[in-house]
Amino acid sequence: MFAASANNNDPLVRFKNVRKSYDGKNQVVRHLNLDIRQGEFLTLLGPSGSGKTTTLMMLAGFETPTSGTIELAGEQIDNLPPHKRNIGMVFQNYALFPHMTVQENVAFPLKVRxxxxxxxxxxxxxxxAMVQLDGMEKRYPAQLSGGQQQRVALARALVFEPELVLMDEPLGALDKQLREHMQLEIKRLHGELGVTVVYVTHDQDEALTMSDRVAVFHDGMVQQIGSPQDIYEAPDTAFVAGFIGENNRTHGTITQAGSRQATVNLDSGMQIQGRQQLGMKVGDRVSVSIRPERIALNPAENSTDVRCQGRVQEVIYLGDHVRVRLVINGDPDFVVKQPVSQVREKIAVGDTVALGWNHEFVRLLDPIEKTAAV
Structure with a gap:
């Protein structure tokens, strides 16, 4: 249904040193250099005020860059009005015309063209038919559920066969179960049609579920871009590690540094090893990051590189896994997540339990994280 207008080896969209300021002083988007590949599903993820939505609005044509250029299929579009960019848009509030039927709403972009x-x-x-709304052509938006209205908005964005579809928090108004269902539906349509999608959200789970790549925004800049697995398992910064999923973070000083791993003396007095970032050296202050699910409760002897003890503060049963908060070496908020099937004995508040993990899952990152607007 969709035809690529650019060479598959070239990016469909290219931001070149784009900046955006509304008052001439504070930059909402800074030094943005971003290539979006033909046919990919790219999510712009970040907290409120991080620059992700402004980036999307500049691509759509509703905002103009203060400096820099934006290219679509090799052509500069900075001064091209939105209706001439051949871009589909889906918004959180659906933006359907209440006085028009479903058929009339979906046909509207075709009439304009x-x-x-x-x-x-x-x-x-x-x-x-693509969004499974056959037979509802004569209904009005008020006669539809929230999920059905979102499907109409999606059909309207796709009907004129754009080469690029932009989605701004499109599922934010839906309940959890319907939102998860629509995530899979949008991902299915993306796979079937091959259209390029740029998707804005602040929901980390949504980004990990749907994306080919994720660009994590913070303070007007892309902190990291990569596959969901890369972003989650190998964060480049303390902000990315803390923003994506749950994370245990503490601080220390590097005492030994190798080519990939370093040894850190934590502020609590414990010594730990982890994978270091390029350029780190002995004496550097670092934050130490390890995901809760990479820690084993009561591990078998010699099954992990590190073994220590913690005192249980809280146990929460979450169906498929348990979340255990412990005091470990003075840290009162050390969290472990373990599948229920792997919990070999009952754990209660006040228990002292063994913990273990492997060095490869410990990340050494920058020591200071700026506070983001939420």
């Missing part, structure tokens, strides 16, 4: 009546009818039929 002056498709003839027969082409409009066929394309609307195809688009509604």
């Amino acid at each position: 002056k498709f003839d009546a027969a082409a409009q009818q066929q394309k609307v039929k195809t688009a509604l």
Whole structure:
């Protein structure tokens, strides 16, 4: 249904040193250099005020860069109005016309582009079938559920066969179960159509579920871009490690540094080893990061590189796993997540239990994390 207009080896979208300021002083987006590949699902993830939505609005044409350029399929589009960019848009509030039927809403972009009546009818039929709304052509938005309204908005964004679809928090108004269902539906459509999608969210789980790549924004800049697995398992900064999923973080000083691993003396007095970032050296202050699910409770002897003890403060049963908060070496908020099937004995508040992990799962990152607006 969709045809690529750029060479598959070239990015479909390219931001070149783009900056955006509304008052001439504070930069909402800074030094943005970002390539978006043809056919990929790229999520812009970050807290409120991080610059992700402004980036999307500049790509859509609703905002103009203060400096720098934006290219679409090799052509500069900075001064091109939104309706001439051949970009589909889906918003959180759906933006459906309440006085129009489903069919009329979906046909609207085709009318604007002056498709003839027969082409409009066929394309609307195809688009509604894609989002599983066959038979609802004559209904009005007020007669639809939130999920159905979002499907109409999605059909309207796809009906004119754009080469790029932008989605701004499109599932934020839906309940958890419906939101998770729509995540899979959007991902399915992306796989079937091959259209390029740029998706904005502050929901980490949503980004990990849906994306080919994730660009993590903070303070107007991309902190890291990569696959969901890379972002989660190998964060480049303390902000990324803390923003994506749950994370145990403490601080210390490097006492020995190798090519990939370093030894750190923690502020609590414990010594730990982990994977260091490029350029770290002896004497550097670092934050130490380890994911709760990479820690084993009561591990078998010699099954982990590190073995220590902690006192249980809290146990929460979450169906498929338990979340245990412990005091370990003076840290009162050390968290372990373990599948229920791997919990070999009952754990209660006040118990002293053994913990273990491997060096490869410990990340040594920058020591200072700026506070983000939430």
